[in-house]
Amino acid sequence: MMESLQAHRKNEHVSLAEKLYSQSHANHPFDQVRLIHNSLPEMALSQADSSIKLGELNLKAPFYIEAMTGGSKQTAKINARLASLAHQHGLAMATGSLSVALKDPQTQSSFAIVRDKMPTEPVIANLGASADLEQAQKAIDILKADAIEIHLNAAQELVMPEGDREFFWQEHIKELVNQLSIPVIVKEVGFGMDKKTIAKLQELGVKYINVSGRGGTNFAAIENRRNHQFDLSMLNDWGQTTPESLLEARAIKNPDVAIIASGGITSPLDVIKAGALGASAVGVAGHFLHTLLHDGDDALDRELNAWQEAILRLLTLLGCHNFAELKQAEVVLSPELDDYATQRGL
Numbered sequence: 001m002m003e004s005l006q007a008h009r010k011n012e013h014v015s016l017a018e019k020l021y022s023q024s025h026a027n028h029p030f031d032q033v034r035l036i037h038n039s040l041p042e043m044a045l046s047q048a049d050s051s052i053k054l055g056e057l058n059l060k061a062p063f064y065i066e067a068m069t070g071g072s073k074q075t076a077k078i079n080a081r082l083a084s085l086a087h088q089h090g091l092a093m094a095t096g097s098l099s100v101a102l103k104d105p106q107t108q109s110s111f112a113i114v115r116d117k118m119p120t121e122p123v124i125a126n127l128g129a130s131a132d133l134e135q136a137q138k139a140i141d142i143l144k145a146d147a148i149e150i151h152l153n154a155a156q157e158l159v160m161p162e163g164d165r166e167f168f169w170q171e172h173i174k175e176l177v178n179q180l181s182i183p184v185i186v187k188e189v190g191f192g193m194d195k196k197t198i199a200k201l202q203e204l205g206v207k208y209i210n211v212s213g214r215g216g217t218n219f220a221a222i223e224n225r226r227n228h229q230f231d232l233s234m235l236n237d238w239g240q241t242t243p244e245s246l247l248e249a250r251a252i253k254n255p256d257v258a259i260i261a262s263g264g265i266t267s268p269l270d271v272i273k274a275g276a277l278g279a280s281a282v283g284v285a286g287h288f289l290h291t292l293l294h295d296g297d298d299a300l301d302r303e304l305n306a307w308q309e310a311i312l313r314l315l316t317l318l319g320c321h322n323f324a325e326l327k328q329a330e331v332v333l334s335p336e337l338d339d340y341a342t343q344r345g346l
């Protein structure tokens with residue numbers, strides 16, 4: 001049977017994300033952040049604990065597999081492979097947007113496979129911010145999800161030839177946060193957030209904010225490759241990087257709101273730097289997809305082991321017993337990032 005336009009688009013997103021992967025990491029924003037070495041850690045590696053509590057979610061590691069796929073035959077297979085590895089390593093995983101599954105019930109199994117493979121680990125559903133309560137509940141039911149991400153992707157939609165052109169999202173977000181009984185994470189898709197957006201989301205009652213910044217997967221570049229009608233390549237450098245977004249969030253810190261980092265996370269050191277800039281958890285999308293598609297399942301298996309071990313060692317080196325203690329770690333910013341912080345009054 002022919003797959004829908006949405007299924008075809010998802011396949012294109014996967015192949016273009018992979019094609020543009022190395023290009024998107026040419027200027028790595030996390031290189032603009034340095035951690036300060038401490039010669040007296042006063043702790044043992046055995047005391048380092050990399051598990052985290054994200055509100056009511058208990059995660060074995062501070063990083064999880066971020067929202068990407070589902071909705072087509074090809075991406076059902078990717079979901080199954082990622083979810084098997086997430087289960088093996090006790091990691092949480094978000095699926096790609098379930099909007100296609102709401103329109104075409106035949107595609108539901110391409111998402112539900114994630115829960116089948118991950119009977120006990122946290123599974124996170126994903127939908128756009130125009131979703132209503134009924135749609136969100138349906139998406140949660142398909143996955144028996146432990147949390148739901150609501151994505152904000154105005155920049156992506158406006159570059160897409162077939163994208164949305166109306167963005168009235170705040171009332172929806174408020175309703176979802178007030179009515180759903182599981183954590184609602186509001187996330188960007190790689191363009192970052194500024195302090196005004198973060199403050200507004202807090203005002204709407206959002207308790208989990210994923211700043212998902214520029215520096216990794218670039219949906220302006222991906223959609224520009226798909227859009228042959230109209231040149232919007234001037235948006236290829238649009239948005240705040242993930243470190244910039246974390247500095248924006250830190251400027252209005254609120255102990256009741258967890259900030260999640262994603263966008264351009266490619267190593268355990270990036271995970272630690274994100275923690276030092278105030279992130280409570282970290283999502284990784286394009287890099288894990290690249291390892292899976294380019295190097296295979298065994299390579300991603302080895303990488304997930306290596307990340308977990310490296311995070312424990314880095315915590316020990318910094319004298320931090322857990323990920324939350326990283327918020328006290330000292331960092332030095334590059335002149336460029338420091339200039340951004342100064343101009344933004346952060």
Ligand SMILES: Cc1cc2nc3c(=O)[nH]c(=O)nc-3n(C[C@H](O)[C@H](O)[C@H](O)COP(=O)(O)O)c2cc1C
Binds near residue numbers: 066068097150187213
């Ligand atoms: C192939 C692909 C598909 C994606 N689909 C979704 C999606 O359906 N919903 C969403 O919220 N984010 C989606 N994203 C965005 C990621 O969740 C993440 O916010 C963004 O890619 C930045 O992280 P990265 O640099 O680690 O890739 C997708 C990313 C990729 C690579």
